[in-house]
Amino acid sequence: MWKTRRISLPGGLCCFLKDPLEDVDSWSESVDNVLTCKTALLAFREFLRSEHSEENILFWMACEEYKKIKNVPEMISSANRIYSEFVQTEAPKQINIDGGTREKITSNISQPTLTSFDSAQKLIYSLMARDCYPRFLKSDIYRGLQRRADIR
Template sequence: MCKGLSSLPSSCLEKAKGVRMKFGHLAEKQERFHKQKAHEEKILRDLETLLSSKVGLEAFRWFLRSEFSEENLEFWLACEDYRSTAESQLGAKAHGIYSQFINSQAPQEVNLDSETREAVTNMLRDPRADAFNNAQQQIYTLMSKDSFPRFLRSSYYQEAVKAL
């Protein structure tokens, strides 16, 4: 039958308390390390946050380049830039984005459904600041569901995490 801790010599109890304290400090240190690491990784695990991070954006760009799909990111960035364009410049910029990314002969053609492609084509007559919103959202969704999960498993991601 067990007599409990009172039956142990006091020297053993003191040693046990010391060991317990050391393990407690080690556990706290380890928890802080894991929280910091998780925070750093979360920065790059969230596509929206990644796109606003210089290190993350460059790592993702290199990854997409290695997969021959960099045009998606370039189109997304061009749309972001377009949204903040002065109204007097919208027409020229819209035509530039169209010829670079949307036209069937575009050098960096992005994969859009025919309805969105047609809507963007029609918008060229009277471009507005939100003209590319649907197309940009389609490409963002494509990146977030297709390229981005592969990026998270890539060496490009590992290097970006180390750089933070």
């Protein structure tokens, strides 16, 4: 039996869900619904992992966390980690961005700001929204979760 729990949403809103799959149908309305729901985000990440493109969601999530940083030393450390893990050429989880965007980040990484990765994050968001997300909605992962939600 599912326990009722409070989940925070953007803008300070919250909802009370009895079942984390309760809103599975709303995931098909927009990629934003997937990215703002923890259960949907986990399912989408699993789908991307199965397609060998998990770096996209990991980068997007890292950028979301990066924008919440309040102190400079932590920002510098996090920026360097994101850069070396996702942006630099031959990074272990290198994201697919254009050379100009990569160069701009590279030239500014020594003095990062909270907006250092915004252009790359927008590119990755766009890639996920137009390419990965439609495939996710057709995937066995999403359809299986829909069936489980319908049974409940």
